[in-house]
Each structure stands twice: as structure tokens, then as C-alpha cells.
Amino acid sequence: MTAPTVSPPPPGSPRRDPADRPAGPSLSPSRAADFKTCPLLFRFRTIDKLPEQPSADQVRGTLVHAVLETLFDLPAAERTPEAAAALVEPAWQRILTEEPGVAEILAAAPARRGVTDPAAVAAEADASGLPVIPGQAALADVPEPDEATRLSAFLDSARALLPGYFAVEDPRRLEPAERESLVSTLIDDELLIRGYIDRLDISPAGDLRVVDYKTGGAPREAFEGRALFQLKFYALVLWRTHGVVPRVLRLLYLKDAEALDYSPDAEELERFERTLVALSAAIERAKRDQDFRPKPSRLCGWCSHQALCPEFGGTPPPYPTTTDPAADSAPADDDRLA
Numbered sequence: 001m002t003a004p005t006v007s008p009p010p011p012g013s014p015r016r017d018p019a020d021r022p023a024g025p026s027l028s029p030s031r032a033a034d035f036k037t038c039p040l041l042f043r044f045r046t047i048d049k050l051p052e053q054p055s056a057d058q059v060r061g062t063l064v065h066a067v068l069e070t071l072f073d074l075p076a077a078e079r080t081p082e083a084a085a086a087l088v089e090p091a092w093q094r095i096l097t098e099e100p101g102v103a104e105i106l107a108a109a110p111a112r113r114g115v116t117d118p119a120a121v122a123a124e125a126d127a128s129g130l131p132v133i134p135g136q137a138a139l140a141d142v143p144e145p146d147e148a149t150r151l152s153a154f155l156d157s158a159r160a161l162l163p164g165y166f167a168v169e170d171p172r173r174l175e176p177a178e179r180e181s182l183v184s185t186l187i188d189d190e191l192l193i194r195g196y197i198d199r200l201d202i203s204p205a206g207d208l209r210v211v212d213y214k215t216g217g218a219p220r221e222a223f224e225g226r227a228l229f230q231l232k233f234y235a236l237v238l239w240r241t242h243g244v245v246p247r248v249l250r251l252l253y254l255k256d257a258e259a260l261d262y263s264p265d266a267e268e269l270e271r272f273e274r275t276l277v278a279l280s281a282a283i284e285r286a287k288r289d290q291d292f293r294p295k296p297s298r299l300c301g302w303c304s305h306q307a308l309c310p311e312f313g314g315t316p317p318p319y320p321t322t323t324d325p326a327a328d329s330a331p332a333d334d335d336r337l338a
């Protein structure tokens with residue numbers, strides 16, 4: 001992973017360096033999306049800090065992101081589809097070394113068919129407004145393979161996503177400026193926004209392009225909206241830190257070999273900044289009142305906390321008496337996934 005990116009503010013900007021700021025409100029794209037999706041889910045993750053097991057799909061996303069990051073360590077001429085496929089096994093070994101628990105996630109994951117991407121389901125729910133159907137996520141089971149077969153199939157499924165990348169980009173013609181970088185800035189002079197960007201390209205003319213790899217299913221209108229929320233978040237950080245509006249926000253859907261390019265403008269990012277400030281104010285009000293309400297949607301089928309959720313007959317734990325003031329400042333792991 002490359003070093004955190006905290007660049008000087010644009011000339012004449014009164015904005016302060018995030019490092020100089022006292023502890024205050026902060027947001028990452030995933031936590032902002034959590035609050036929009038379900039305030040109680042935000043509380044469980046950010047304030048109660050309840051543990052969650054990532055899904056096999058999320059682990060696959062981590063693996064493919066790691067492969068595409070290390071691909072650019074190779075000399076340009078060697079960044080071929082075969083070389084990328086050969087990086088899968090070593091990347092998996094590195095993940096296992098850093099987080100041995102992921103092996104159990106694969107072992108425990110039920111064999112499923114169909115769409116299992118919770119972000120896509122959440123987005124679809126946002127768009128459709130369909131009622132919750134608890135347990136809807138349970139898809140048809142297939143016979144359980146043994147551990148070696150399961151791992152082999154898992155690694156093959158990661159390799160199978162790579163041709164989709166090469167169909168839309170030629171990495172031999174790219175030299176990214178940043179990969180898997182933590183970026184952050186202050187907005188409204190007190191709100192810290194930060195998160196990880198998959199890749200940042202800077203042209204010789206100084207144009208910025210933010211690239212986000214998506215390893216989930218087919219893009220849907222609302223899913224793209226959710227992903228663009230994340231990219232606008234990064235565009236705003238880069239605008240405030242580099243002094244230029246990124247020319248292109250690129251979503252790269254590996255499964256479908258599709259790229260979606262979007263060009264923001266300054267007025268739009270200013271509106272987005274006001275949206276984030278309002279969202280942060282709503283979160284601070286909820287904290288003050290200790291009032292985080294459940295907001296059921298089809299995402300509930302993937303929620304790890306149904307047993308504690310009133311919508312499912314549960315009772316949330318007592319509100320923590322002391323909360324870490326920087327609780328929501330650290331970008332979540334899922335800011336790097338999808």
C-alpha cells in the first residue's frame with residue numbers, strides 16, 4: 001500500500017491540514033452509506049463496534065484488488081493477463097498471512113448460486129422501495145465441496161474476473177500516481193472526510209482520473225448511484241487537496257468488462273459537500289439523542305445484526321457510555337471493497 005496522501009491545499013485556500021484539527025466529526029464513504037441505508041446499522045458498526053465476518057464475495061474482492069494493485073509493480077511490458085493470473089496465488093498467501101481468519105470464511109461460506117453482492121441488493125432496495133423479506137438472501141444450496149476444491153474454485157473465480165479488467169484497460173499503457181491510497185481532507189472547516197481510493201491516474205497535463213474496481217455483479221442504475229456516491233466522495237477530497245476537480249471518475253466493472261466514466265463539475269461537488277455536511281449533522285444529532293432507528297430494506301437479509309435489531313424481535317445492547325471521539329474517522333475495511 002502506498003503512503004497516505006495529504007497534499008497541500010490549493011493556493012489561497014483557508015482550509016486546514018486534517019492533521020492539525022482537534023478530534024471532531026468525520027466520515028468515510030462506507031459509514032456515510034451505512035447511515036443513509038440504516039441508522040441502526042451505522043450505530044452497530046461504528047459506535048458499538050460489533051464484529052462482522054466478511055463474506056466470501058468480499059474476500060474475493062479484496063484478493064482481486066490486491067492483484068490489480070501489485071500488477072503495477074511489474075515493469076509495464078510485463079503487465080499481461082497471464083502475469084495477472086499468476087499473481088492470484090501469491091496475493092492469496094499474503095492475505096492469509098495478514099488475516100488467517102479468511103480461510104475459515106471460505107470454509108464456512110455456503111455454496112450459493114445467484115447474486116450475493118449485498119451492496120447491489122442494498123442499492124436495488126433503495127431504488128425499488130420493496131418491503132423486507134427476512135431470509136430472502138438464502139439462495140438455493142448446492143452440494144458442499146471439500147476444502148481443497150472450494151479453495152481452488154475460489155481462486156479460479158478470482159482469476160475469472162481478470163479478463164474483464166484487460167478488456168477495458170491496457171495496464172501496459174498506464175502508470176498510476178496512487179494505488180490503494182488513503183486520502184483525507186477537512187470540509188466546512190471541521191468535518192474530516194477520508195477513505196481509500198483504488199487508483200489515481202494523473203495525466204502529464206495534470207488531469208486527475210479516479211478509478212474504482214467493482215468485482216460484484218452487473219451494474220444497475222441504483223448500484224451505480226451508490227458507487228458514484230463513493231467516487232464523488234473521493235473527487236471532493238482530491239479537489240480540496242489537489243486544487244483541481246478530477247476530470248473523470250471511472251467505475252470499472254470487472255465481471256461485465258464495462259467501464260462507466262463520469263465527469264463531475266465544481267458546482268456538483270459543492271452541492272455534494274453540503275450533502276455530506278448535512279449528513280454529518282444528522283449523525284451528530286443521532287449520537288446526542290442516542291437515537292439510531294432501524295430502517296429495514298432488503299439489505300437486512302445480509303445484516304449480521306438481525307438478532308439485535310427490533311425489526312427482527314431483538315434488543316440493541318445498552319448505548320456505550322464512552323465512545324471513541326475518532327470512532328468514525330478511520331476508514332472501514334469495506335471502503336476498499338466491492
Ligand code: SF4
Binds near residue numbers: 300304305312
Ligand atoms: S436488520 Fe435491517 S433494519 Fe435491522 S440493523 Fe440490520 S439493516 Fe438495519
